Amino acid sequence: MRVGFGYDVHRFVQGRPLILGGIEIPFEKGLLGHSDADVLLHAICDAMIGAAALGDIGAHFPDTSPEFKDISSLILLHRTAALLTGRGLRLRNIDSTIVAQRPRLSAYIPRMVERIAGQIGLTSDCINIKAKTTETLGFAGREEGIAAYAVALVEEPQEKEEGGGKGSLEGLN
Ligand SMILES: [Zn+2]
Numbered sequence: 115m116r117v118g119f120g121y122d123v124h125r126f127v128q129g130r131p132l133i134l135g136g137i138e139i140p141f142e143k144g145l146l147g148h149s150d151a152d153v154l155l156h157a158i159c160d161a162m163i164g165a166a167a168l169g170d171i172g173a174h175f176p177d178t179s180p181e182f183k184d185i186s187s188l189i190l191l192h193r194t195a196a197l198l199t200g201r202g203l204r205l206r207n208i209d210s211t212i213v214a215q216r217p218r219l220s221a222y223i224p225r226m227v228e229r230i231a232g233q234i235g236l237t238s239d240c241i242n243i244k245a246k247t248t249e250t251l252g253f254a255g256r257e258e259g260i261a262a263y264a265v266a267l268v269e270e271p272q273e274k275e276e277g278g279g280k281g282s283l284e285g286l287n
Contacts (some may be wrong), residue, residue, distance in 0.1 A: 115204070118165025118266045120157040125259040129277065133218065134212065134260070135226025135243060136233070136264075138189045141217045145260060148177035154243065154262040155161035156211050159194045161266035162205065167200050188233050195234040203268045207240040210264035213254045219245035 128183070128266030133152045145151035159171045168174070174197065175182050175190050182190070198205055212219060223243045231238045248255040 115206070116165045116167075116268050116270065118161040118163065118268070118275040120129075120160030120162075120164060120171075120264040122153045122156040122160065122260055123253075123261045124153045126229045132217075133187070135222070136186070136191075136224060136229035137202055139217060139219070139222055139223050141146075143257075148189050149182050149190065153260050154210060154226070154264070155191050155230070157189035157262035157264040158208055158210055158266065161210075161235075161264040162194050162198055162268070163209065165266045166201055166203055168197065168201075184233070188217075188229065191204040192231065192233045195265060198268060202250050202271055203242075204271060205234060205236060206267040206269050207236070207263060208234075208266050209242045209244075210262060211244045211246055213246050213263070215246060215247045215250060215257050223263045249261070 124145035124147050125147040126143040128143055129202065130146065130151070132139045132141040132144045133150045134156045136152065145153060156171055163170060165173065171190070171194075174194070188237065226243055227238045227241045230241050250256070253259050254261055
């Protein structure tokens, strides 16, 4: 098993839609970014990339590339999942926290979970999203932006097979 951690922040601006967890959330401001600025999906991608020891999201999807301009982060998530699969790694579960003073997000979380599950081939009981305020403290509390944290657990199937060596060790005793 391997664990990965991800963190991301985007600032609020006027005139952009607020996209979180792959869905649009009605709000008077949106997040600024080269892609759709889905801070939650970026943290999840970084957790997955981290678990695979493949660097970070910027190395795989550079924010200088026109290919990723205004791209849906669901596509980045899907491609990140493919990156892990290509290395024989199997994603087991994701836990995450969105830090936002406003808007209230709890009502949208089940839909976010469904969206994410659909992109990475996990069942919804393997994905958890929490939403927290900071009790008005800091940049999130001042509603200047949103932060997100995520962890991902991945399994290495090859390692399991190598476990055959365990039997021979037992045989020595
Ligand atoms: Zn980001």
